[in-house]
Amino acid sequence: MKHFFNRRENIVTEALDGLLLTSGKGRLARLDTYPDIKVVMRADWDKSKVAVISGGGAGHEPSHAGFVGRGMLTAAVSGEIFASPSVEAVLSAIRAVAGPKGALLVVKNYTGDRLNFGLAAEKARTEGFDVEMVIVADDIAIPAINQPRGVAGTLFVHKIAGYHAEAGDDLKTVASRAAAAASDIVSLGMSLSTCSVPGQAHEDRLGAEEGELGLGIHGEPGAERIALQPVANMVATMAERLEQKLMPGESYALLINNLGAVPPLEMGVIASAALSSSISRAVKWIIGPAPMMTALNMNGFSLSLLRLDPSREAALTATVDPHAWVPAIERHEISVVAAPDAARATGNTAAASDYAPSRRLIRAVCERLISLEGDLNRLDARVGDGDTGSTMATGARSVLARLDRLPLSEPAATMAAVGDILSTSMGGSSGVLLSIFFTAAAKALKEKPDVAAALLAGLDRMTFYGGAAVGDRTMVDALAPALHALASSGISQAAKAAEDGAEATKMMKKARAGRASYVGERDLLGVPDPGAVAVAGVFRVAADIA
Known part of the structure; x- marks a missing residue:
């Protein structure tokens, strides 16, 4: 030692x-x-x-x-x-x-x-x-x-x-x-x-399970060995x-x-x-x-x-x-204080409601992410830690499980609720980033009823806290161009922009954020970023049902 x-x-x-x-x-x-x-x-x-x-x-x-x-x-x-x-x-x-x-x-x-x-x-x-x-x-x-x-x-x-x-x-x-x-x-x-005495050879007399x-x-043996x-x-x-x-x-x-x-x-x-x-x-x-x-x-x-x-x-x-x-x-007992009601603290107290187009869109997006779980994990195994698909699918399953409790007739409240769900269920940095995205978008939409502008506001906050930009080989490479296209040209062009952005990550030789930033150029080249692929899949299914 x-x-x-x-x-x-x-x-x-x-x-x-x-x-x-x-x-x-x-x-x-x-x-x-x-x-x-x-x-x-x-x-x-x-x-x-x-x-x-x-x-x-x-x-x-x-x-x-x-x-x-x-x-x-x-x-x-x-x-x-x-x-x-x-x-x-x-x-x-x-x-x-x-x-x-x-x-x-x-x-x-x-x-x-x-x-x-x-x-x-x-x-x-x-x-x-x-x-x-x-x-x-x-x-x-x-x-x-x-x-x-x-x-x-x-x-x-x-x-x-x-x-x-x-x-x-x-x-x-x-x-x-x-x-x-x-x-x-x-x-x-x-x-x-x-114990190990400085300057003396050390040999631990205990086995790995002892x-x-x-x-x-003084380092002397104990009275008995135990498992x-x-x-x-x-x-x-x-x-x-x-x-x-x-x-x-x-x-x-x-x-x-x-x-x-x-x-x-x-x-x-x-x-x-x-x-x-x-x-x-x-x-x-x-x-x-x-x-x-x-x-x-x-x-x-x-x-x-x-x-x-x-x-x-x-x-x-x-x-x-x-x-x-x-x-x-x-000696005393542990003092336990009741946690504040999260919904009241955030203002997300809207009652469940239904709106067929929103229900159809959310269900389709979640099902697409769940279907991509294996493919995204395989991609991530080549450039990260192999769990992007599972992380996205977990978030999607959590949203689906709560679909009947969402205020679907109120878009801003729905985005805020989705942000809350992802923050607690999705895990990892992706869960936090997407929660920031939806939470900030909900706030912007509540102030001004413009979905495209609200989503861009969510992107702004997500990139501010996450630190990634276009070209850094992350989901932002698909999300940013898609949202800008959505604001100017509609959902079809947004889907194409997302797919082009995801495809472009194949040729990016260096990731500047996420676990892929630890991976060398040889392993990255030709492999698309799994987060960007997930974003492209979301926009494609949204365009297909529009």
């Missing part, structure tokens, strides 16, 4: 510098110990309150440095990618930010982090600092394991500890609130691919396991975390599934979906739940400076 970086040895320090350079002036700073010791801290810190320090290996961005700021972390200590920071790095952070009220270390339950942060805490105590440590072990992926991993639920602890520290509470209170919260968090992850359930945040399924089914499996750990009747906060590479569109689907699953009944507050504790570019997500009480709700909903923290949203 490809990555954006300069040298693997510098990627973490350069990424942290990018964070510092793009944060507000005066918000963040770093110790002058780069590159061996990488500590990001609050620039405005005055040591008057309990300091909250966290950290770990890089690769989890925006964690941990992205959560440094008022109301959350005081400092973050970063190691290299997926590697715990050194004892000296953690000790440097404690020395830099711990004041008379001491410091709390928030540590995920990985051996390297526990040992390095733990030894740093012991050394800091010998230097006279008051230091406490809270270990987060929120992962439930592996039943009965003695040392569950700390994963995205750690962010709940950052928020709660930061809230109480910012409020001026003492170290004992901050630590006890953080530890209590850590014991009430459960998390579970799911991924469809392994996913992993119960994975950590690829609709996301609702996968989330339901996760919800079932998480629900077993919840306390009946209690309310929870849900953190929906992107592990790095899931597109926002899919994260929205995941959020919808989670909030429709069995755990949704217990959810009161929602954080995310957002990338908050990632695993580089892992194509996965995790769900974390924290049991609530009034103090925790106050902590989770308090505003903070770090932009990486996504504000908590109270």
Whole structure:
């Protein structure tokens, strides 16, 4: 896999510098110990309150440095990618930010982090600092394991500890609130691919139809492989396991975390599934979906739940400076607003009526377009994506299906109604263009009862929005000359002009609009534009029944 970086040895320090350079002036700073010791801290810190320090290996961005700021972390200590920071790095952070009220270390339950942060805490105590440590072990992926991993639920602890520290509470209170919260968090992850470390060879251990359930945040294998399924089914499996750990009747906060590479569109689907699953009944507050504790570019997500009480709700909903923290949203149902009546909004409220000539013309035109479906598709397959015939036929069938509801005795209203039908049923750019054509023609005809002039007004609007002109190898090459001939010489000459225009497209070497614009000269030469052929067919049948 490809990555954006300069040298693997510098990627973490350069990424942290990018964070510092793009944060507000005066918000963040770093110790002058780069590159061996990488500590990001609050620039405005005055040591008057309990300091909250966290950290770990890089690769989890925006964690941990992205959560440094008022109301959350005081400092973050970063190691290299997926590697715990050194004892000296953690000790440097404690020395830099711990004041008379001491410091709390928030540590995920990985051996390297526990040992390095733990030894740093012991050394800091010998230097006279008051230091406490809270270990987060929120992962439930592996039943009965003695040392569950700390994963995205750690962010709940950052928020709660930061809230109480910012409020001026003492170290004992901050630590006890953080530890209590850590014991009430459960998390579970799911991924469809392994992550890729910059500068290292990558091999995805998962097959095309496989996913992993119960994975950590360092690229390690999940607890089990599962078959690829609709996301609702996968989330339901996760919800079932998480629900077993919840306390009946209690309310929870849900953190929906992107592990790095899931597109926002899919994260929205995941959020919808989670909030429709069995755990949704217990959810009161929602954080995310957002990338908050990632695993580089892992194509996965995790769900974390924290049991609530009034103090925790106050902590989770308090505003903070770090932009990486996504504000908590109270659970609510989707608000649905009735759509305005389209007919009233457009003024197309004319009642159905009959007029035999109009009925005969519309039926004949629609039937001709339906009969041309196969021929037009074959032409379009040579110069486009092969669906012009189907698109035209779909529009024609929709108009025929509504023929008895059209105000046929009122030409302007009929054109407006046809425009509405095509805009909703025909699809593609052709449907929109023809809807514009009929809608604009209807407006012009309502203002002045001249059908030919009204159709030319529709053409003007269609070409304005569509951008095509005669010579661009589109339906306009047949439609424009036909409408001008209709205005000056009648329907027979209009039909001939349309046929001549369609024939002329055979010799046009370059299309300047539509999908045919991507096709080379060799493939276009000798093939008429299918849209122009459709227009010629419409005018010919109109002339035949006139």
